[in-house]
Amino acid sequence: MVPEQLVNFCKILRGLGVNVGTSEILDAARGLSFVDIMQREQFKTALASLLVKNKLERRLFELAFESFFVPPERKEEWRRQEQQYQEQQVKWRENVAKELTASVQESGGQWAGGASEYLELTSEQKDVLANMPAEERDRFQNIIESYEGNPVNDPSQLIANVVEASLNYWRYYMMKQEDNGSANHERNLNVEYTGQEDVDEVLRSVVQRYSEGGEDSLLYQDMQTIAERDLTRVTALVSRLSRNLANRISRRYRRSNAKKKLDIRRTVRNNLAYGGVPLKLAYRSRRMNRPRLVVFCDVSASMVRYAHFVIQFVYGLAHVVRDIETFIFAEDLERITPYFKGGGGFANTMSTIMTESNQWGKTTNLNTALLSMDDQYRHVLSPDTYVLMVSDTKTQQSDQAARRVSNLRQKVKDIIWLNPLPAEDWQNTFTVELFQEYSRMFECGTVSQLDRVLRKHLI
Template sequence: MRFVADFIGALREAGLPVSPAESLDALKAIQLLGLDSRETCKNVLALTLVKRQDDQEIYEELFDLYFTGVEKAKEADQGDSEPSEDLLAAQKDAGNGDDSAANASSALGQALIQKEDMSLAIAQAAVAEKLSTIVLFTQKNHFAYKIMQRLGDEALSAEIHGVTNSPEPKNSPDPKQKKLQRELIKSRARLLDQVKDYVEQQHQIFAQHKGQKYREDFLQQAKLSQLDRLDYKLMQTLVRRAARKLAAQHSRRRLTRKRGQLDVRKTIAANAAFDGALFHTRWKATRVERPKVVAICDVSGSVSRVARFLLLFLYSLQDVMPKVRSFVFASDMVEVTELFKQQEIELALEEIMKRWGGLSTDYAKALSGFQSQALASIDKKTTVIMLGDARNNQGDGRVDIWEQVFRKSKRVLWLNPEQRNSWDSGDSIMSEYLPWCSSAEPCRNLKDIERIFSRILKYS
């Protein structure tokens, strides 16, 4: 059942949610059916291990890799069922003379001469050497060497090279010993090929998705301002995934909160016909307001990269945060709410960065524009999110306008893509805005964005 256990481990590494109960069901099914029928195995394991349609492709890819390895092992066993001519000759000569001269002295050599199936031994050695931890292709030779050593290759190699424990070394091996040596060399080469094939198979199964997972973990914590454009596509996938997860959690929380408190009077009235037995409950409905959000994003310089993913995350929360007005600025304040409605989010972001991104920053001009366009619509149900580094090229920051935003809104969050110890350094005027922020904190990676929006939804 090592096949099924390793297979389940690979599925989990690839992101499939396989529970312990489902693992036991799969093991029991294979114990009953065996591994003889490829299609039967594939269908039965799919029924027990795959719950989402999106996971079917990954399941089929990994199953084919695993089952190919099993079939190769069977073919190798069948192909090697007949002894070679050299071995037959060595065994015949051994039967007519000194048995010890033609018999291998090492345990691995004896197993190879007797044509024992090495598949299970290789798998067990791979488990002992933790082959499932393989990530890099450069590790393949290392693991092949370690597995061969665990199988007993050191003693076999010594035997092949004529190193024995005999107190009287032989200067010229007899013909029988020569034949045995040739057979051991061929058998060892076949075993090494089998081990390398097994390592290659395991690398394809484990390393591909594990490497992807490591890459995803790295990007979730990487500074957004330092991301390469080559990472944008994967990063967009991660942003959407995190937003969907957060939206699902908040949706469940909102359903629970909508129920409200028990309405005792209505519950008693509803159960009057049942002699006081509480068959039906009545609840005081609690209205949960979806938050009104105004997002203002500085798209100048390196801040533009953080703004890209913040806006993508924000618009991926449309199921739980639909009332969103978005503004971007370097110097002029521009509302882009309609642009997001008219175009796909990725296309809209590309246009925004092309038209307004990377220009010189002027907070005074930008906040003056915001005052004329949106200040009147802000009320005590509005959460205002500002993304910016507060670097204003030594100009006036129009803090008076930001004070008005703070006094009119429900709360104001300032997200700064720089570390706190960089605030107020150089041309940063962050301390001037801080008194008029409900909270201000660094926002440097995807984990930060996810944590911040989780809090926004929790207390909305």
């Protein structure tokens, strides 16, 4: 007799597209009689060897096994996670749409009347935008931001039309991919639900966990809510984005090839082989200095997860941005710049910082931190310095801290404030208004927002 649990598990595999028929079920039942099914790994290995035929099926088997053969309290946890996942999907879609709207608002230059007024994204268009490949979505936003108007032509309506036309194209393209059966199976499981609630519940759980393997969802997920099991992938993602940003900064501040004033000395030197005849002209072009950057990162209890990813970004920029100085603060200030020069890799560097820090996870007092900055490190500030402040603005002695931020603003080129609080919550946080007066503040709760702000306002 075949155990009912084995039958239900095979129904789950079939629902996921794994070819499991009656003969495979009977083989599995016979095979399991030779192993100790109370030994979980032994049981799992035997079952996989009898039911799995390739790498993709193995991944689906792993997810199904871990979702099905669990105690009741674990299944209750899956139910909670499924609800959270649905909520995150809605929020992710809205965040992607918000990013596009921000790009549209910044497009057209000074002559644009506001393209966002002409743009009302439908629910269907938001779905298309959320499902576009990340690279294409970034390229699309960069193109939109590059539009320029003039005193005669306001490009606002044109920009809105381009956005809608592009989204309609991608909707058609993705539908065609689906119709042709060529949609990436890694991202689009063809799940067949059975109508049996306990089986379908596991199927939904597998679909949720399978889709979390995509990079897009991590880009737009609040950094505070990223699960422990996803940290390795997010760290790799942030590392890649940081390298890309470092390369962009490096290219941005190389010597330009634009021809300006003739460089007599280089022209003579370059033409010695031609008897001094100036066949190859050399021109002077002013090399723009790479930005000086001073980073203040709040590592209080509410900020530690955000701080981890921001510090990783800064770590990746350290070899490109000259004279970069990095500080962490909570109750007081600590300089962590020397840790970035050890060459032991980010994981080891971060571990050492957290172990040796006296500030990690404490309460925030920005006033005290900036007082220590003024007393000990004022020499790192100059009129060409950008200050990158990472904090949710929630600090003790907020009025005094605001005055110190005001004084800091007078000594540097700009203060860019990265605030992980959702923008819609800013009006309910009185300290946001205090510090907005002396800085350019941006919502920065996701990896995508972090990358976007640094890319647009640091280079």
